[in-house]
Amino acid sequence: MSAFESIHQSDRAVKRMTRRRGQELRFRLFGLGAVIAAMVVLAWLTISLVGTGYTAFYQHHMTLEVFLDEAVLDPTGERNAENLRKANFRKIIQEAIYARFPEVSERRQKSALFKIVSASGATNQVRQMAYANPALVGRTLTLSVPTSDDVDQLLKGYIDRDAPEKRRKISNQQIVWVDALKATGEIKSQFNWTFFTGVDSRDPELAGIAGAVVGSLMALAVAFVVSVPAGVGAAVYLEEFAPQNRFTDFIEININNLAAVPSIVFGLLGLAVFLNFFGMPRSAPLVGGLVLALMTLPTVIIATRAALRSVSPSIIDGALSLGASHTQAVFHHKVPLAAPGILTGSIIGMAQALGETAPLLMIGMVAFVTEIPSGLTEPASALPVQIFLWSDSAERAWAERTSAAIIVLLMVLVTMNALAIFLRTRLERRW
Amino acid sequence: MKLKSLLASVIGVLFAFGCGSEDAQVSAPIATAEAADEIRIVGSSTVYPFSTKVAQEYKNKTGQSVVVESTGSGGGHKLFCEGAGADTADVTNSSRRQKKSEFDKCGANGVQEIVEVKIGFDGIVVANALDSVEIDLTLKQIYQAFAKRVPISDSNCTLHDNPYEKWSDIDATLPGTAIEAFGPPPTSGTRDAFVEIAMEGGAKQVACLAALRKEDKKAFATIAHTLREDGKWIDAGENDNAIVQTLTNTPSAVGVFGYSFLDQNADMIKGALVGGVEPTFENIADGYYPISRSLYFYLKADNVAVTNGLKGYALEFTSDEASGPGGYLEEIGLVPLPDDERARYRAAIENMTGYSQ
Numbered sequence: 001m002s003a004f005e006s007i008h009q010s011d012r013a014v015k016r017m018t019r020r021r022g023q024e025l026r027f028r029l030f031g032l033g034a035v036i037a038a039m040v041v042l043a044w045l046t047i048s049l050v051g052t053g054y055t056a057f058y059q060h061h062m063t064l065e066v067f068l069d070e071a072v073l074d075p076t077g078e079r080n081a082e083n084l085r086k087a088n089f090r091k092i093i094q095e096a097i098y099a100r101f102p103e104v105s106e107r108r109q110k111s112a113l114f115k116i117v118s119a120s121g122a123t124n125q126v127r128q129m130a131y132a133n134p135a136l137v138g139r140t141l142t143l144s145v146p147t148s149d150d151v152d153q154l155l156k157g158y159i160d161r162d163a164p165e166k167r168r169k170i171s172n173q174q175i176v177w178v179d180a181l182k183a184t185g186e187i188k189s190q191f192n193w194t195f196f197t198g199v200d201s202r203d204p205e206l207a208g209i210a211g212a213v214v215g216s217l218m219a220l221a222v223a224f225v226v227s228v229p230a231g232v233g234a235a236v237y238l239e240e241f242a243p244q245n246r247f248t249d250f251i252e253i254n255i256n257n258l259a260a261v262p263s264i265v266f267g268l269l270g271l272a273v274f275l276n277f278f279g280m281p282r283s284a285p286l287v288g289g290l291v292l293a294l295m296t297l298p299t300v301i302i303a304t305r306a307a308l309r310s311v312s313p314s315i316i317d318g319a320l321s322l323g324a325s326h327t328q329a330v331f332h333h334k335v336p337l338a339a340p341g342i343l344t345g346s347i348i349g350m351a352q353a354l355g356e357t358a359p360l361l362m363i364g365m366v367a368f369v370t371e372i373p374s375g376l377t378e379p380a381s382a383l384p385v386q387i388f389l390w391s392d393s394a395e396r397a398w399a400e401r402t403s404a405a406i407i408v409l410l411m412v413l414v415t416m417n418a419l420a421i422f423l424r425t426r427l428e429r430r431w
Numbered sequence: 432m433k434l435k436s437l438l439a440s441v442i443g444v445l446f447a448f449g450c451g452s453e454d455a456q457v458s459a460p461i462a463t464a465e466a467a468d469e470i471r472i473v474g475s476s477t478v479y480p481f482s483t484k485v486a487q488e489y490k491n492k493t494g495q496s497v498v499v500e501s502t503g504s505g506g507g508h509k510l511f512c513e514g515a516g517a518d519t520a521d522v523t524n525s526s527r528r529q530k531k532s533e534f535d536k537c538g539a540n541g542v543q544e545i546v547e548v549k550i551g552f553d554g555i556v557v558a559n560a561l562d563s564v565e566i567d568l569t570l571k572q573i574y575q576a577f578a579k580r581v582p583i584s585d586s587n588c589t590l591h592d593n594p595y596e597k598w599s600d601i602d603a604t605l606p607g608t609a610i611e612a613f614g615p616p617p618t619s620g621t622r623d624a625f626v627e628i629a630m631e632g633g634a635k636q637v638a639c640l641a642a643l644r645k646e647d648k649k650a651f652a653t654i655a656h657t658l659r660e661d662g663k664w665i666d667a668g669e670n671d672n673a674i675v676q677t678l679t680n681t682p683s684a685v686g687v688f689g690y691s692f693l694d695q696n697a698d699m700i701k702g703a704l705v706g707g708v709e710p711t712f713e714n715i716a717d718g719y720y721p722i723s724r725s726l727y728f729y730l731k732a733d734n735v736a737v738t739n740g741l742k743g744y745a746l747e748f749t750s751d752e753a754s755g756p757g758g759y760l761e762e763i764g765l766v767p768l769p770d771d772e773r774a775r776y777r778a779a780i781e782n783m784t785g786y787s788q
Contacts (some may be wrong), residue, residue: 085492085493090752111757119759119762120487120488120491120759123491124491127491127492128491159698160698163698166697167561167697167698168697168698169695169697169698200483201487202480202483202484202486202487202763203484203487279518281518282471282500282518283498283500364473364500366500366501366502367498367499367500367501368479368482368483368486368497368498368499368500368501369496369498370486370487370490370496370497370498371490371496378468379469379496379498389501391670391672392476392669392670392671392672393480393672394480394671394672394691394692394694394695394696394763394764395695395763396695396696399672
């Protein structure tokens with residue numbers, strides 16, 4: 001046995017070896033464990049979200065024969081806007097549903113019967129039809145109106161039929177009526193278009209995310225337009241042209257610090273600067289976008305600088321040696337080569353901005369808005385804000401809608417990240 | 432080359448967008464300087480559900496756009512009193528009466544006439560899971576259970592840290608479970624109301640504290656308003672749905688929140704009796720249930736001239752259809768005012784009569 005073998009196979013050496021291998025194995029197991037834990041949590045989140053949220057994508061509607069009684073709506077027969085505005089459309093719907101169950105005569109029973117349909121939804125549907133076409137008054141229409149959130153929840157199985165009647169939001173008699181209507185096909189479930197095309201509503205069965213989505217997209221467009229050119233420009237200047245001295249070091253430290261500032265601080269800044277100083281309107285996506293732009297600016301600058309630094313210096317050297325000026329070398333070669341990194345950084349910054357509520361609170365976008373915003377200065381809400389407001393509402397039906405809105409938000413985020421990956425692989429150039 | 436053209440087009444699009452947004456920036460202040468396009472409402476998150484419901488109905492009827500922000504009562508009064516004119520809030524919702532300081536600030540900033548409208552009541556309930564024990568508390572017991580420091584006895588006001596671990600330590604008739612409460616954080620209006628009505632009301636029933644209150648109001652308020660910090664009272668965040676969930680998972684705990692959450696979740700939780708009174712719609716409306724507060728909104732009379740439909744919104748809020756018996760606000764949990772009182776506030780809106788403090 002040689003001296004060499006004796007050193008490496010002595011008892012102590014073997015022990016050291018086992019210890020080292022043990023360490024290695026433990027590290028790997030911990031790493032694997034961390035990955036598995038993360039996957040489990042993610043799967044849990046997805047399953048619980050989809051599990052509670054998918055039912056919001058369909059909704060029960062009831063077919064109703066509605067007689068637009070002239071005596072109720074427009075007794076004078078003038079058909080003018082003023083009369084129709086004051087007309088009692090609620091009564092029209094009540095009469096329609098009482099007519100379906102003529103055997104019900106007692107007042108309390110009638111009121112319970114009326115609660116099967118969405119009072120606000122059905123009334124408004126008829127109202128808007130009559131507003132648009134006053135000639136409909138006096139005619140009988142067959143309409144499909146949303147059922148109330150309680151009926152919808154019952155049919156989706158969220159209300160325990162075996163619970164004592166007093167503890168339920170829906171009475172035994174109402175269950176009998178609903179089951180009868182369901183059996184005859186008068187109550188049907190259908191895809192919940194309202195959820196995607198409607199604005200926010202106080203009634204879960206009428207609430208939609210369209211207003212919030214449009215508000216979010218507008219704010220994001222403003223944020224993109226402001227923060228990406230400014231951020232990329234600042235980064236190129238700092239990285240390539242600025243002199244290296246204490247002042248630029250100071251700026252760099254500040255940018256890095258800004259990236260870690262809690263987002264509500266940017267909201268306060270927006271309130272002080274854009275609203276109070278420049279007098280811009282409250283709740284406007286324009287202001288929301290500017291605030292989000294300020295918030296993402298440091299992220300964009302840091303990502304761009306990192307991307308510029310990763311471009312091989314030989315490219316610049318080559319360009320310079322062929323007679324290009326510094327500016328030409330930077331803009332013709334370095335920036336295009338860094339583009340994948342810049343785009344990835346920008347898109348991830350935007351995705352972050354999409355999920356923010358805190359900075360929007362200060363500038364008034366945590367709001368209930370009755371219209372889909374049609375311009376950058378119109379009042380608007382945002383998708384994460386809507387999720388936040390819905391999650392705090394008392395009615396049980398909000399739970400599924402909140403989850404569904406979160407699913408939509410996550411889908412948008414995943415799409416944005418996928419776009420980032422796609423652009424990176426597409427634009428990336430290897431040597 | 433493909434890359435270059437792509438970049439060029441991206442930059443081109445950016446500039447096109449950039450110019451568009453600059454135009455919008457320039458035109459923004461001009462658009463808002465004259466009449467307001469929408470009714471702007473700020474304030475309490477407790478009134479927010481009712482306010483949004485009225486906003487929705489009013490928009491359906493008239494097409495008038497309404498924006499309701501949930502800023503909390505304090506934040507609402509602050510925004511409301513910034514000044515008068517089209518670019519200020521027209522209405523603020525409040526889960527308490529406007530304070531003298533807020534009223535004065537409004538006056539100082541040129542808000543001349545404020546119409547005060549009481550809309551109804553909100554009960555604050557102490558609830559636990561449906562299948563756990565029935566609790567019947569007095570306000571005094573609520574104070575003893577949740578105050579940070581309590582007097583040694585009714586007659587001796589030397590304070591010591593709250594010694595009660597179980598409900599039965601306070602009174603042998605109460606259940607023998609550990610005291611554990613999930614309630615709203617200090618930023619919440621519900622917390623303010625709970626502390627002012629329940630905790631103060633309870634402290635007043637301790638003889639020596641009642642005497643202290645006559646001598647030194649501030650010291651009394653500190654004793655009554657400070658909730659315990661030894662983990663028996665847990666600030667559960669603003670989300671009342673989360674508290675309801677926690678209660679079903681922790682049967683021994685109680686939760687503190689607004690009545691509408693009890694109403695909506697009657698299949699999961701039940702409200703504790705306070706002073707022998709059950710928290711029901713009727714008991715809150717009749718004023719029997721002790722922990723209830725009034726809800727308000729305030730309206731700038733000056734803004735009626737500049738904001739379309741502002742008066743119409745306020746009238747809609749106080750109409751029979753909304754706040755009357757069986758109205759749509761009652762359906763979503765508001766305990767409305769008696770009819771005669773409501774008629775009085777409605778008249779104030781009709782005539783735009785301001786109130787003074």
